[in-house]
Amino acid sequence: MAQDAAAGEKVFVKCKTCHEVGAGAKAKIGPPLTGIVGRQAASFEGFAYSESFKKKAAEIGTWDEAKLSEWLADPAKYAGGTVKMVFKLPNEAERKNVIAYLATKK
Numbered sequence: 001m002a003q004d005a006a007a008g009e010k011v012f013v014k015c016k017t018c019h020e021v022g023a024g025a026k027a028k029i030g031p032p033l034t035g036i037v038g039r040q041a042a043s044f045e046g047f048a049y050s051e052s053f054k055k056k057a058a059e060i061g062t063w064d065e066a067k068l069s070e071w072l073a074d075p076a077k078y079a080g081g082t083v084k085m086v087f088k089l090p091n092e093a094e095r096k097n098v099i100a101y102l103a104t105k106k
């Protein structure tokens with residue numbers, strides 16, 4: 001299935017409780033996601049990331065679509081420990097679309 005950024009914008013409604021994206025986005029419950037595709041994992045200055053995620057971030061390096069999809073499917077499983085994002089996006093098409101949307105937000 002092709003990626004659909006417009007459909008992904010609708011999926012992002014689920015993320016908005018915790019995340020802002022775009023110019024001037026600020027930290028909420030989660031870090032802002034502006035420029036997340038290609039950004040170093042767990043690197044938003046001043047955000048109190050979990051220890052498990054900070055450890056995993058060294059291995060993740062910069063986020064790409066494949067890694068973001070694994071994170072979104074099950075953050076704790078991907079990080080291998082307790083993380084602060086207690087939300088999963090099990091639907092693969094939704095993951096692809098929301099990542100395509102995020103890729104437009106630089």
Ligand code: HEM
Nearest residue numbers: 014015018029030031041042043049050053083084085087
């Ligand atoms: C972290 C995406 C939903 C809370 C992250 C990160 C990404 C992300 C990419 C890593 C950020 C970084 O490396 O700086 C998303 C997307 C969502 C979503 C696309 C919707 C599909 C949520 C929801 C919550 C949440 C609903 C709150 C209930 C957090 C928190 C972290 C985080 C607290 C930091 C994790 C830690 O330090 O362990 N999210 N998220 N997210 N997210 Fe989300």
